[in-house]
Amino acid sequence: MSEDDRAVARERVIESMEQSAEVYGLSRSAGRIYGVLYFSDDPLSIPELVDQTGYAKSTISNVTRTLTRIGLIHRRSSAGGGRRVRYTAEREIWFILQDVFQQYVQREIQTTLRTIQRAQAQLPDDGETETERIEELQETYEDLQEIATLASDFTAAELRDALESYDR
Amino acid sequence: MSEDDRAVARERVIESMEQSAEVYGLSRSAGRIYGVLYFSDDPLSIPELVDQTGYAKSTISNVTRTLTRIGLIHRRSSAGGGRRVRYTAEREIWFILQDVFQQYVQREIQTTLRTIQRAQAQLPDDGETETERIEELQETYEDLQEIATLASDFTAAELRDALESYDR
DNA sequence: CTGTTTGTTCGGTACACTCTGAACAAACGA
DNA sequence: TCGTTTGTTCAGAGTGTACCGAACAAACAG
Known part of the structure; x- marks a missing residue:
């Protein structure tokens, strides 16, 4: 088993991360940069990331900013004082999935629910189609919000256990 | 409470759907088309959708195809035989969320897990960094797949109940 | 102080994606 | 049969996004 084989395996997984990044609405470069950092023993600086990914310095700078903002990577504020x-x-x-979930899904549910509630508040309960349909939507989204809120407190193991042990 | 107010409320909710569509990786037109159909009492044809949305016929044709494919809308095969x-x-x-979940998230988890397992199978258990990291990934993704599989069998109410009643 | 290294910002290019309008095929009504 | 309506497909216009290279600012080493 050579160093080469390990590099190949590593590359395959990183390519898979590039693809996952796209699914989660990030760029391919974000996936690769995360992947390189994922396998690195030590923290990496921007020039080092330029070497290992082949991307331009500016790309690394921009992507690391967004990755940091959404919590996928962390800024190690200069251990050596440099x-x-x-x-x-x-x-x-x-943790990452929970963050993404919180920032995208939960936020989306929340703003949608607010819009629905505001629209609903302005309409009388007159049994018209629009009113009825908006009411249906409101109920569903209130359920969704409840589920999202509850789920965000669970660890993976707890969530798995909760689902496995649930008796209908 | 006038017909006008209902139209305004309806429009607000549809705009919200346009935004949600973008979050789920669909176009704004997909959100509007779904929204118009959501509020419509009767099934609508492509020309009727052209009238109500203002989009070109070709746009409606393309978008309805993808919406049908992912199960957000249904084709009523010509009740009148026409x-x-x-x-x-x-x-x-x-149901929609479950479908989207199944087609995007579950699929993503599955292909990633396969890649990881294949990479892992080619590496010895030698305690090197790459091997170790890939092992961590594999465990996490196996948990994720289990959770996804379990969750896809639940209704919203069951899921909510399972989370609420779970005692850690 | 001067040259070097690091990181950010900005303008530009390449590319993908959305939507349009036109051309076309299929089914209908006269 | 011929014109009309419906639905699909295709090339192209417009738009946003990813990425790059250059210019710039900040901190360091000498």
């Missing part, structure tokens, strides 16, 4: 910024990957995938 | 195709909206939001 200016050099170094990044590490958040390796707890469950 | 050529006219008519569409209805799937109003059970929970």
